[in-house]
Each structure stands twice: as structure tokens, then as C-alpha cells.
Amino acid sequence: MNRKHSWTIAVAAIAAAAALSGCSNRDEPPPAPVTAGNVKLTAAQRQSVRTYTVPSSSFHATVDTTGMVDFDNDQATSVLSPVSGPVSHLLVSLGQKVKKGQPLATVDSPDFASAISAYQKALATAKTNRHLADLDKDLLEHNGVAQKEAAQAETDAANAEADRDAALQQLVSLNVPEQAIKGIERGLPITHAEAAIRSPLAGTVVEKLITPGQLLAAGTTPCFTVANLSRVWVMAQIFGSDLTSVSVGDSAEVTSGSGSNSLSGIVDNISALVDPDTRSVPVRVVVDNPGDLLKKQMYVRVRIRSRVERSGLLIPVAAVLRDEENLPFVYVVESDAGFARRHVTLGNRTGDQYVIPEGLAAGERIVVDGGLFLQFMQNQ
Secondary structure, X not given: OOHHHHHHHHHHHHHXXXXXXXXXXXXXXXXXXXXXXXEOOOHHXXXXXXXXXXXXXXXXXXXXXXXXXXXXXXXXXXXXXXXXXXXXXXXXXXXXXXXXXXEEEEEOOHHHHHHHHHHHHHHHHHHHHHHHHHXXXXXXXXXXXXXXXXXXXXXXXXXXXXXHHHHHHHHHHOOOOHXXXXXXXXXXXXXXXXXXXXXXXXXXEEEEOOOOOOEEOOOOOEEEEEEOOOEEEEEEEEOHHHHHHOOOOOEEEEEOOOOOOEEEEEEEEEOOOOOOOOOOEEEEEEEEOHHHOOOOXXXXXXXXXXXXXXXXXXXXXXXXXXXXXXXXXXXXXXXXOOEEEEEOEOOOEEOOEEEOOEOOOOOOEEEEEOHHHHHHHHOO
């Protein structure tokens, strides 16, 4: 037999042995999982282990989550221009606090001048027609005019007064100051007619969207956003089973990123829809905002405390460990003074404690300090 043939036979034999070995391994059952037994400690070792007797407790569930700050939309508005025309002057800057009715900008508007002229004409016509109607009424009493003519004069006066009132409402809708309207009614001349864009509420100018010379369209061009920042909304994200622990009226604590200050709030709305991106349910918390500490789109931490008192088992967070499959467990003190693993179901976290729906009974003793030492001893 030549060397080449001998080499071929050897390679085939090795391949066959490997195949048989693989088949043998697949036919064997997988090894049974190792179950950790109780841990026994010496008297000296027990000095480093601290235990806790699990009580039956009454508590208010808390939910910790994050949220984003938004304006209180009940106290924030986009300010539109009531007239058409170019912006002549900007009267406020971004971040400035303003009063209700304060001018934010002026507009050189032909609509404004036309409205003033229409009111002046309507005033004069109404005054003249009312005077004529009163004369005809007096003449009618002395048979100096026909009934039909007197009735027509009264109708003309009523129509003119209706036109006058409509022209007045047009000026009011254009935010003409009351003092200027009284001047028109007294017959004072209007030297230069400029319309004003006024703030509809007291607050802070948080957006400025126009520039001098920009042409505005009446009722459609957004010019400013004014918001009352003394109160804001925090949109908290609630996931899964935590939703059952939250209801309208629950108190909340909001902490900014710096963590130096916390503000109190109240849950006032729970969305009926799930956010398709985060799969969470938005919960709105109304928060008083002294000093404008919270800013729009700021991320904050939120802790919501349920008003409903519940009963159950609470254990310290420090007592909970994780096994090789990341399942939570605790060490329970057995009757023989040993320590045994017990898998538990974790409910909501309430402060530095977990609610335990399953796995423990009231009166049992668990390890709250030294669990890692027990886990190390058990794995030896």
C-alpha cells in the first residue's frame, strides 16, 4: 500500500469517528439544571447577614417615570394679526412679560383706516337720522306730517344706528383702544391710523414670528405666541401595568434634571390612546411653576403617588437579587437556620421597597443585607 493511499484511509477514519461522536452527543439528553441547596453559615458568618420580617402593610403605590414639559394650552395662545398690511414696529422682545391688551406690534393697515372712516360716517348718519326721526315724531303729534313718513324716518334711524353699532364692533375686533374710540365719538381727528396687534392674555412672549416690513394677512398670519408660564403641563409616560396605579387626581412630584428642586403637581388627564412610537400612555400632570423653573421641552423625572390605599407585602429593594436567568429572588430563613433561594414576583416599586404579589407570606424572614455573600457561598 503506498503512502498516498494510507493517508486517505486515515483521514476517512478520523471523519467517521467525528461523525459518530456528533451523533452520540445529539442522542444524549441535556444535562439537568443544577438546583442550589440551602446555605448554612457559621455563627461568625451569620454576623454579617441582616434579616427582615415581612409584614402585611398598607401603602400608596408610586410610579416613577419621565416626562416632558409643555405649555399649559389653556393659558397659551398664538396671536394672529387682526388686519392686513406691513409691520411698522415691533414693540416687545422675546421672553418679555406682557399684560392683557398690551400692544405687541403695529401694522400700517388700510383695513384699519377704512374701519375708522366707516365708524365716523356711521356715527354721523345715525346722529342725523335720529334727529330727523325725532322731528317727524314731534310733527306727527301736531298733525304736521303723515304717519307713513314718521314711520319711515324711525326705520331709517334704527337702520343707521345698527350700522353704527356694527362699525363699532369692527373697531373692537381690530383691537382699537377704548380711548381712541371715545376720541372718534367726540369728533377728534385721527392723524395717523396704525393698527396694533395686542396680547389676548397676560404672560410671556415665547415666540416672535414676524419682522418689520413683513406683509401680514388678516386672521391668518401668526405673529407671536404668548403663554402664562406660572403653570405648565408635564406629559408623563406610563407603561404597562403601571397604568392601573394611576388615576386622575393623584399627586405627583416633578424633579428637573439638576435635581435641586422638586415641584408638586396633580394628574388631571389620562390619554385614551397609546403613543404608537413609545407604546406608552401619556398622562398629563399640571404643575405650578414658580420662577419659570420648568421650560418647554425640558425632560423631567416624575413620581406619581396613588390616592388609593392598598394592602400587601413590601420588602426592601436591597433584598432582591437576580439569578443566572435574570429572575428575581430573595433568600428566606428556613426553620433549620439555613438560607434558601425563593423566586418572587415583583410588583410596583414604592420608594425603596417592592410590592411582592407572589412568592412570600407575611411573617417570613428574608435577608436584606449579605445576600451577595450567600449567593457566592451557594455557587461554590
